[in-house]
Amino acid sequence: MSRLPVLYPEGHVPESPRVGGEDKSVPVLLSRLDESLGWFEKALSGTLGWARKNSIFQYPFVTACCGMEYMSAMAGRYDIARFGAEFPRFTPRQADLLMIVGTINVKQTPVLRRVYDQMCEPKWVMAFGVCASSGGFYDNYATVQGADRVIPVDVYVPGCPPRPEQVLDGLKILQEKIQSQRHRAATVEKAKDVG
Amino acid sequence: MAQALIDRVREKFAAAKGSSHRGDEVVTVERGDLVAVIAFLRNDSACDMKLLRQIAAVDLLTFAGETTGGGSLASIEAPAYATAHKPQVEPRYYVSYNLYSITKKQSLRVRVDLRSDDLKLPSIASLYKTADWWERYVYDMFGVVFEGHPDLRRLLMYPEFVGHPLRKDYPVRKRQPLVPELDFPDLVRGPGPGPGGAGVPMSQTHVGRKNVDPNTYD
Amino acid sequence: MTDSLAVESELPTSLMTVNLGPSHPAMHGTVRLTVTLDGETIIEAIPEIGFLHRGFSKSSEQSTWHQVLPYTDRLNYVSPILNNVGYILGVEKLIGIKDTERSQYLRVLMGEISRITDHLTCVGAIGLELGAFTVFLYAMEARELLWDRIAELTGARVTTSWTRVGGVATDMPPGWEQKLRDCLPRVLELTDEIDQLLTRNRIFIDRTRDIGIISAEDAVDFGFTGPCLRACGVNYDVRKAHPYLVYDRMDFTVPLGERGDTYDRYVLRLQEIKQSYRIVLQCLEQMPPGPIIIDDWRYALPPKKDVFGSIEGVMAHFKLIMEGIQVPAGEVYVYTEGANGELGFHLVSNGKGKPYAIQVRGPGLPILSALPHLIKGHAVADLIPIFDSINMIGGEVEQ
C-alpha cells in the first residue's frame, strides 16, 4: 500500500519515546523486526503476535465525551467484539491495551501514569480521540497536550469524538503493529529498587 | 417582576442599589450586610428564595481593555496580560449570588464588589448547603477567601497548583505539570515563524521554512 | 437467650478507607471518592473532583462568541444540543434579538431528541452497572437510531455545535422528517422493553427502592434541579416555570416522584422520554416553513450568494468572521432545562467580539456535592446505583 511521504521537520526530533528512551518503563517489545532472527524465533514471534493480536483485553481509561463513542463502539451496531477486543478489564493487571478515552487534564496525569506503570507487559496504548492524541482544542492551563507527553502511545485515533469505525480502524492498525512486532519469550527484568 | 423584590431589599438595607439589564434584576449590596440580605431573601415568606443557583465571580481587570475579536486570527497564544503598564481597576472583582424562588417563580442576583487587596467575604455555607462547593469553586478560581467556610480547599485544581487560573492576569497556557512531561516540539505546527510558534494556525507554519517541498507537504 | 451474641458487638472492628478513584467505571472516570467503611456500611465519603476540568471559562475568553459554541457541546456531552441552545439563547438575550419562528421549533425539536438520548444513556448506565447488560445494549441501539437522525441534520453524532446566533446552522434535509417518524416508534419500543426488564424487576427494586433518599427541603437546599429534584416531588421544570422558545405551545406533563430515591429518579427519566416524544411529534406537526436564521447581517452570516454577490455581503462576512459578533456590553444569566437540571450560563460581555467572562451553572455540580449526604449509612453496593441515578457528567460538573 502506498504510504504518505512523511516529512520530518528539521532539527532534532527524538525517536518515538516508546523505543529505547531513557524512560525505564518502555515496553519490552521492539518495533523493528529487521534484526536478524533465527527461523524458530521468527515462528515463535509470529505465533505470539497472532495470539496477542486477536485477544486484546482493554482497560478503558474513560474520562470525557469520547466515552459516548466508546459506548457505541462497544454496543451492538459497531461491535468491537468482532475483533476480539470486547472484554473491558477495569484492572490494569489483566489488561493488554490501555485505551485513553477522552481529555487528560493535568490533575489526571499521576493517575494515568500510575495505571500505565501498573499494567503488565506486553502492553499497548491507544490514544482514543484528539484530546488524548494532541490535547484537542483545549489548549490551556488545565489540559495536557496529548497523552504521549506522559506515557508512550502506540496508536493515535483522531476524531472528536472519533466515529466507531475510526476506532475499529485504529484497533486494526494496532493489530498489524502487534503482529509485526518482535515478541520474545521468557524475558525477566527486575528494576533495581525491587527487593 | 422582581422589581418588587429589589424594593423590599432596599426598604431594609438602604445601601443596596438595584439595577436591571435585559430583564435580569441585580441588587448590589455592601460586603457587611451581605449575609443579612441573603438570609432575609431566603427566610422571608414573600421572597422565599430557597434555591441558590450559582455563585459567579468576575475579574474586571481588562473590562475596559481593547481585547478586539479577531476570529480566526485569534491565535490561541493570547499575549500574557502584562499588569505592569495596564491601569489598575478598583474594585476589581465582583461576586454575584444567583437566587431563585421555586414557589414564587422569581429570581434575583445579589452582587458584591471586592477590591483586589482584601478578597474576603463572609461565607453563606450556613444558609445554603450548596454554597459550600460554589464558594470553594470561586476560591479556587479567583482567590476570594470565604470566612467561616467549613472546609475551604481548592475544588477543581490540584493542591500543588499555585495561583488562581481564572484571574485575567493568569496566562492561558501557564501549565504547572504534576508529572514531568516529555517536551518534544509540536510536530504538527512545527517550529515555523510567527508570534507563537506552536500557537500559529496550521496554514502559516510552512511559510518561509527553508526546505519545504510544496508538493509533498499536505 | 441472645446474650452471648451481644458480646460480638464489643469485638473491636477497625474502619477501612477505600479509594474509589478517578479511574473507576462506576465513577465515570472523573471523581475520586475516598470512602470510609465499617464492614460494608459507608461511614463517610469525601468526593474530590476536578479530574476533567478543561478550563472552559478560560478558553472561552480567548475565542469569539461563535467559537465558544464547540466548547459548549462538550459540557454535557450526552445531550449536546441542549447546551448549544442554552448558550445561544444567552447570547441572543445579551444582544436582545430573537430567532426566526422555524428555528425556534427546530431548536425545541432537536433539544428534546437530545434529551431522549441523555435519558437513554443514563438508564442504560444504571442497568449496565447493576449487571443488566441487555438494558445497556437496548439503550445503545435506541440511541444509535437517534444519533443517526442528529448526524443527518447537524453533521455530527455527539459534538453537534449546531445553533447560531439568531437561528440554527442547518435545516431538515429532505426525507429526514419521515425517517424520524419511522425510527421514533422503534425507540419507544426499546424504551418499553427496558421498562419491562427493570421497572417491576424484584432484584432491581430491592437494589434501588429507598436507596439514596433525599427530602424535598434538603434537595432544594443542596441546589438540586431537574429529574433529581422532581423525584422528591418538587414541581420545578424550567420549560413549564419560565417557558422559552415555543415550549408554551407544547402540551406535555412534568412527571413527579414521591420518595426521592434512586428508583424514582430512574422511573422519572423513563417517563420523561415519553413526554419528550410527545413534544417531538407536536413540533413536527406545527413546524412552520421559512428561514432558519435571521437576516440581520450584523449577527448572522449572509447567505453564500450574497457573500460572493454583493460588497455588503463580503464586508459583513469578513467582519463576522474576523471580528466576531460585537455583543453589547452587559451581564446576563440565562437558564434552560438541561437533561440533568437547570443549565445556566452567566455571560458577561464588554462590548467586544470575545466573551469577557462565562460561568456555567452545570446542574450536576450541586447534585454531586450532595453525594456524601445521599450515601451515608448505605452499603457499598448501593453507592453504584445512587451515583448512576444522579447522572453525573464530568464535562458539565467540572467545566
Place this chain on the structure above:
Amino acid sequence: MDYLAPYVPVLVLLVIAGALCVAIAILASVLGPKRITLIKESAFECGSPSTGDPHARHSVKFYMVALLFIVFDIESVFIYPWGALLRDFNGEGLGWFAYLEMLSFMVTLALGLLYVWRKGALEWKT
C-alpha cells in the same frame, strides 16, 4: 473392572482438561515478558496511591454468614443425589427407609436452623 468401563470417557475428559489448564498456566508464565518495578508491585486502587491498610479487622458477622451458608448449602448438596435416586430405592423396596433416612438428616439441620434463628444470627445488624 467392567462396571468402571462407562466412566473411561469421563476420565479422558478430566485428563485432557487438566493437561490443558496446566499447559496454559505454564505457557502463560513462560512466554509472557516480565518487567518487575516498584509501582507494579504496589496495590492498584483506581490510580490513586492506596491509603489505609487493606487488612482491617472486619466484623464477625461476615464470617458467621459464611458458616451458615456452608452448613445449609452442603445440606442441599446432599439432597440432590438422594432425590435423583429415590425412585430406584423405591424400586428395590428401600423407598421408605431412604425417605426416613433423609428426613432425619433434614430434621437435625432444621433444629440447627431453629437454634440459629432463635440466637438472632440471621438478622443483619448493620
